[in-house]
Amino acid sequence: MPALVLLGAQWGDEGKGKATDLLGGSVDYVVRYQGGNNAGHTVVVGDQKYALHLLPSGILSPGCTPVIGNGVVVDPAVLLSELSGLAERGVDTSKLLISGNAHLITPYHTTLDKVSERFLGKRKIGTTGRGIGPAYADKINRVGIRVQDLFDESILRQKVEAALDSKNQVLAKLYNRRAIAVDQVVEELLGYADQLSGYVVDTTLVLNNAIDQGQVVLFEGGQGTLLDVDHGTYPFVTSSNPTAGGACTGTGVGPTKISRVIGILKAYTTRVGAGPFPTELLDEDGEKLRTIGGERGVTTGRDRRCGWFDAVIARYATRVNGLTDFFLTKLDVLTGWERIPVCVAYEIDGKRVEELPYSQTDFHHATPIYETLPGWSEDITQAKTFDDLPKNAQKYVQALEEMSGAPISAIGVGPGRDETIQINSFL
Structure with missing residues (x-):
């Protein structure tokens, strides 16, 4: 039985939650392997809509065990709030497993994230301000706090003191902010x-044992x-x-145990x-794409920037992830356009470029080269098979598949769990 990776093949927000939820009833474990509560998944089950930020989408599938792997950074307050919210709606959250090696997002991480973004001004990165970057920076600098540290007050205090020694200097002298008290942070964290x-x-032990016993494990990436x-x-x-390699480092499961890598592609970008x-x-x-597609961030609430499908980045995603399949989402959003442009290459300094340029400068100056495909006006939300789609919608999917370099094995034709055309089984 397979271990699968499911990840975003664009800039995130491709509909990974829907794809994971679709598979959730057929797999034994769904594992988040990186990111934090800067990621957001919307899952629609019947007439119920669930917005998940930190929890794996498999939490909504009764027979599935949801797992937060060691590569995730965890804000304990957000996690507990999300668990409480689901419990209030009748969702069983008792099967959740959390890696003791996952790192914690502390109050000083969120403070530093927000003040540093403001300090950057026009040069800001556009972070969510949730402390993700500072938490990962501490992990790499070996001054991070891990989930297991919550259960040893002495170690926890030592680590918080070490982290705040330098951070309070930065807050006070660079950003003109008050120092953060060690006792306050330790007390808050111990409360969780x-x-x-x-x-x-x-x-890591649980997941490797599960795969060795023939159980199905789905690794779910955040972002894209x-x-x-x-x-x-x-x-x-x-x-x-978020790429496929992160599933190995973020869970402790080796690459030889992964049999399939599924990329989620939105029918536009x-x-x-x-x-x-x-x-x-x-x-x-x-x-129009933003309005019809409901393109507003699940976690951030920010309007998403919208554009036509970009086959160059789809091919790049196929290459760096070793994708075996695509799940194409939100095809229904394109209904009503008479003609639909698709970016097949870029023009950079007067030259046609068909692969993603490695140079940041070149990519900033890339101009899309479009091919225009015929659109369709028929409602496709009731389509159950590929043949149910209008001919032009079929041609659009086939063109994207050819340009992207991996087979499209499923198509989302609406937001609901059952509004999906499955062409090839992922399992």
Whole structure:
């Protein structure tokens, strides 16, 4: 039985929650392997809509065990609030497992995130201000606080003191802010220990044992390929690795145990925050995509920037992730356009470029080269098979598949769990 990775193939917000939820009833574990509560998934089950920020989408599937892996950074207050909110709606959250090696987002991380973004002014990255970057920076600098530290007050205090020694200097002398008291942070963090203790286990051992026993494990990435700190549009990226390799480092499961890598593609393109976006539309078409697609960030509440489908970044996602399949979402949003442009290449300094340029400078100056495909006007939300789609919608999907370099195995034709056409099984 397979271990699968499911990740965003654009700049995030592609509909990963819907895809994960669709598979949730067929898998035994769904694992978040990176990011924090800067990621957001919307899952629609019947007439109920759920907005998940930190929890794996599998939390909504009764037979599935949701897991937060060691590569995630956890804001305990946000996590407990999210668990409480789901419990109030009748969702069983008792099966959640959390890696003791996952790092914590502390109050000083969120403070530093917000003040540093304001300090950057026009040069700001466009972070969510939730402390994600500073928490990952502390992890790399080896001054981070891990979930397991909540259960040893002595170690916790030592680590908080070490972290605040330098951070209070920065807050006071660079940003003109008051120092943060060690006792205040320690007391707040210790207050989460009892509430979280029942969830914390050695998730690396659990997941490897599950795969060895033939159970199905789905690794769920947050954000998207072009936001990867190594492979994205740096510096306008997140602070972790949403690409397929991050599933291994973020869970402790080796690459030889992963059998399939599924990329989620929106039928057009969006991104949130600053950074280059070659196909961005600043006209009526862009506003129409935003309105019909409901393009507002689940976590941030910010309007998403919208543009036509970009086959160059789709091919790039196929390459750096080793994608075996695509799940194409929100095809229904394109209903009503007479003709639909698709970016097939870029023009950079007068030359046609068909692969993502490695140079940040070149990508900032990339101009999209479009091919225009015929649109359709028929409602596709009731389509159950590929043949149910209008001919032009079929041609659009086939063109995107050919340009992107991996087969499209499922198509989202509406927001609901059942509004999906499955062409090939992922399992």
